[in-house]
Amino acid sequence: MPASFDLSGRVALVTGANTGLGQAIAIALAAAGADIVAAGRTEPEETAARVHALGRRFFSIHADLADSAPMQDLATRAIAAFGQVDILVNNAGIIRRADALDVSEEDWDAVLDTNLKSLFFLSQALARHMRSLGCGLGRGKIVNVASLLSFQGGIRVPAYAASKSAVAGLTRALANEWAAHGINVNAIAPGYIETANTAALRADTARSAQILDRIPAGRWGRPDDLAGAAVFLASAASDYVHGVVLPVDGGWLAR
Ligand code: NAP
Numbered sequence: 630m631p632a633s634f635d636l637s638g639r640v641a642l643v644t645g646a647n648t649g650l651g652q653a654i655a656i657a658l659a660a661a662g663a664d665i666v667a668a669g670r671t672e673p674e675e676t677a678a679r680v681h682a683l684g685r686r687f688f689s690i691h692a693d694l695a696d697s698a699p700m701q702d703l704a705t706r707a708i709a710a711f712g713q714v715d716i717l718v719n720n721a722g723i724i725r726r727a728d729a730l731d732v733s734e735e736d737w738d739a740v741l742d743t744n745l746k747s748l749f750f751l752s753q754a755l756a757r758h759m760r761s762l763g764c765g766l767g768r769g770k771i772v773n774v775a776s777l778l779s780f781q782g783g784i785r786v787p788a789y790a791a792s793k794s795a796v797a798g799l800t801r802a803l804a805n806e807w808a809a810h811g812i813n814v815n816a817i818a819p820g821y822i823e824t825a826n827t828a829a830l831r832a833d834t835a836r837s838a839q840i841l842d843r844i845p846a847g848r849w850g851r852p853d854d855l856a857g858a859a860v861f862l863a864s865a866a867s868d869y870v871h872g873v874v875l876p877v878d879g880g881w882l883a884r
Contacts, residue, residue, distance in 0.1 A: 630661070633866040637662035641863060642707045642714045642755070644694060645721030647673035649824035650774060653852030654718055654859040659685040661860045666707045666714065668692040669721060686711060694721045694747040695739055704754035713762060716863045717755045719748040720774045722792075724826055729787045737788045744792035748773060749799060752814070756803070760810045767811025772862045773800050775816040775874050777881060797874045804872030813871055815862045820878025822850035846879030854879075 641658045645651035646667035655665050656679050664686040667673045670693050680687040688710040692703050707714050722744045725736040752771055759769025777783075778790040779797035796816060804814040821827055821840050831837050831849070841849065858877050861867050876882050 631866070633868075634860055634864045635662050636716070636860070636864055639663045639715040639863075640666060640711045640713050641716035641718060642666045642668060642704075643718040643720055644668045644692075644751070646676050647671045649826060650819060650822060650852050650855055651718070651720035652676045652679075653855055654720060654772075655680060656683070657853070657856035657859050658716065658718075658863055659683045659687075660856075661864065663716060663863070664688075664711050666690065666710045668694070668703055668707065670694075694751075695743045697742060697746040697750045700747060700750035701754045704751060704758065707755075708758055714755055714758060715762060715768060716770045716772070717752060718772045718774070718859065718863070719752065719796075721747075722774060722826075724786055724789045726785045726829065728785055732787060740788035741792050744789070745795050745799070748796065752803060756807055756810065756812055759807075759812050763811055769807075769810075769812035770863045770867070771803070771807075771812060771814045772859060773814070773816040775800065775818040777818055777820055777876070777878060779816070779818050779874055780876075780882060800874055801872040808871045813862070813867060815867065815870055815872065816874040817855060817858050817862065818874050818876040818878065818882075819855060820844065820850050820876065820881045822852060822854065824852060843884055844879040844881055845883065848879065850877070850879055 641663045643655040646655040659680040677687045762768040776793035778793045783790045800816040
């Protein structure tokens with residue numbers, strides 16, 4: 630591995646690391662040398678075992694990201710785990726499907742609070758800490774998990790599209806402000822990946838075939854397809870990359 634991709638001595642906080650993309654990203658960062666702090670509402674036992682098997686440290690914090698109020702407390706506990714947090718991966722997210730005419734305020738708030746509001750306040754809390762890393766010069770990596778619906782409208786997921794479009798805008802806004810503090814803020818926009826998030830789509834045979842037909846790579850993505858992009862955006866290899874929303878989508882957006 631080129632030295633610039635090496636994460637030895639770094640600590641990454643990954644939200645929603647018990648399953649799906651968050652689990653794959655946590656394991657990829659650990660394989661590149663990082664210790665992992667996981668934050669979420671389900672105990673990430675399998676992720677812990679796989680990170681330990683890679684010889685890295687792992688610490689789990691119970692957190693409900695639908696409630697943005699305790700984000701400073703979460704950041705404080707994450708920093709206390711191993712003394713610092715160099716990398717934040719804002720991965721946790723939910724999707725609620727309904728026609729726009731039928732979306733309830735409860736579903737709207739749940740999606741926006743989890744996918745956007747907590748992402749902002751956790752980033753803010755950790756950016757204050759990252760500013761002081763690197764012998765006071767600032768050093769930090771924030772990687773947001775966006776979506777193809779950061780670029781497109783989607784079907785029957787208006788709150789999700791709003792949240793993920795906002796994540797793309799926020800990625801650029803924070804990159805503009807925090808590059809000067811030595812903090813890189815970027816995002817990954819996963820395509821259609823086989824996780825719980827897309828289970829309903831894959832169960833709909835007609836819709837699943839339509840989706841597959843549009844993917845130039847000719848297959849749905851797998852969680853570990855995100856590994857390379859995650860390590861890149863978490864490492865020194867991306868030190869001059871700010872405010873990018875990087876699609877990892879099998880070519881979907883190129884169509
Ligand atoms: P997933 O398997 O459903 O995982 C979602 C993760 O978020 C889980 O760890 C979940 O925890 C956590 N989470 C949800 N609400 C939470 C809350 N209130 N508090 C704490 N944790 C919470 O789906 P995924 O596909 O891996 O999704 C990960 C991210 O990728 C999401 O932001 C999603 O929008 C994005 N994404 C996915 C795709 C795709 O094709 N799969 C495409 C584009 C973007 P629990 O297990 O406890 O629910």
